[in-house]
Amino acid sequence: MTNTRKTHFGFTEVDEDAKAGMVHGVFSSVASKYDIMNDVMSMGIHRIWKSAMMDWLAPRAGQKLLDVAGGTGDIAFRFNERADGQAEATVLDMTESMLVEGRKRPEAEAMGDRINWVVGDAMALPFPDNTFDVYTISFGIRNVTRIADAIAEAYRVLKPGGRFMVLEFSTIPNPAMQWAYDRYSFNVIPPMGQIIANDRDSYQYLVESIRKFPKQEEFKQMIVDGGFELVKYRNLSMGIAALHSGWKI
Numbered sequence: 571m572t573n574t575r576k577t578h579f580g581f582t583e584v585d586e587d588a589k590a591g592m593v594h595g596v597f598s599s600v601a602s603k604y605d606i607m608n609d610v611m612s613m614g615i616h617r618i619w620k621s622a623m624m625d626w627l628a629p630r631a632g633q634k635l636l637d638v639a640g641g642t643g644d645i646a647f648r649f650n651e652r653a654d655g656q657a658e659a660t661v662l663d664m665t666e667s668m669l670v671e672g673r674k675r676p677e678a679e680a681m682g683d684r685i686n687w688v689v690g691d692a693m694a695l696p697f698p699d700n701t702f703d704v705y706t707i708s709f710g711i712r713n714v715t716r717i718a719d720a721i722a723e724a725y726r727v728l729k730p731g732g733r734f735m736v737l738e739f740s741t742i743p744n745p746a747m748q749w750a751y752d753r754y755s756f757n758v759i760p761p762m763g764q765i766i767a768n769d770r771d772s773y774q775y776l777v778e779s780i781r782k783f784p785k786q787e788e789f790k791q792m793i794v795d796g797g798f799e800l801v802k803y804r805n806l807s808m809g810i811a812a813l814h815s816g817w818k819i
Contacts, residue, residue, distance in 0.1 A: 740783070
């Protein structure tokens with residue numbers, strides 16, 4: 571029987587079976603300009619958020635990291651640096667062109683055989699149970715068709731005692747500030763995408779997808795429902811982004 575369940579692609583309702591291909595198209599289109607656009611869109615603040623993520627993770631030498639929707643390797647490189655260059659990292663992404671861009675970065679050469687690049691799906695990870703010490707996903711889980719399935723897969727591949735951490739755009743608790751942020755997002759980011767990446771539509775999708783993502787408490791409950799314990803979150807930049815953390819006990 572054909573799957574006719576619906577989900578969202580930004581503000582548009584689509585068949586679940588269609589979403590992964592549409593997301594793949596977005597990131598294939600922007601891959602070569604992805605890192606530049608991150609800096610421009612956030613005015614460099616994404617670097618502060620990622621540093622906050624590393625502060626909370628406190629990477630250690632010998633840990634095995636899985637960074638899902640890892641794109642060009644930004645989180646994996648930071649994790650390894652914080653672990654004194656002694657961590658192992660696997661970067662998984664559904665879009666091969668993003669991984670190709672990551673392999674070009676000098677940090678990839680410096681990590682050598684301590685980093686692996688894998689094309690794969692967050693909802694069906696190609697790894698055995700109890701493989702990794704840490705699972706991260708940054709600005710990627712909102713693009714997954716079935717978020718609960720991705721959380722379940724994260725739980726499966728983590729070792730007992732493993733850490734799950736998500737960095738994602740979120741909701742500002744102050745309505746007036748959220749309104750101002752929405753005006754910036756919808757009126758500035760898509761035109762910026764047109765200028766820098768020659769792709770307005772992909773960045774229109776990105777700002778719409780942020781508004782469809784669950785709020786902080788709702789997403790926290792999804793992580794709890796996925797089996798994780800000691801689940802907490804921290805707002806970043808007043809809630810423009812948030813870090814969610816959980817443990818597989």
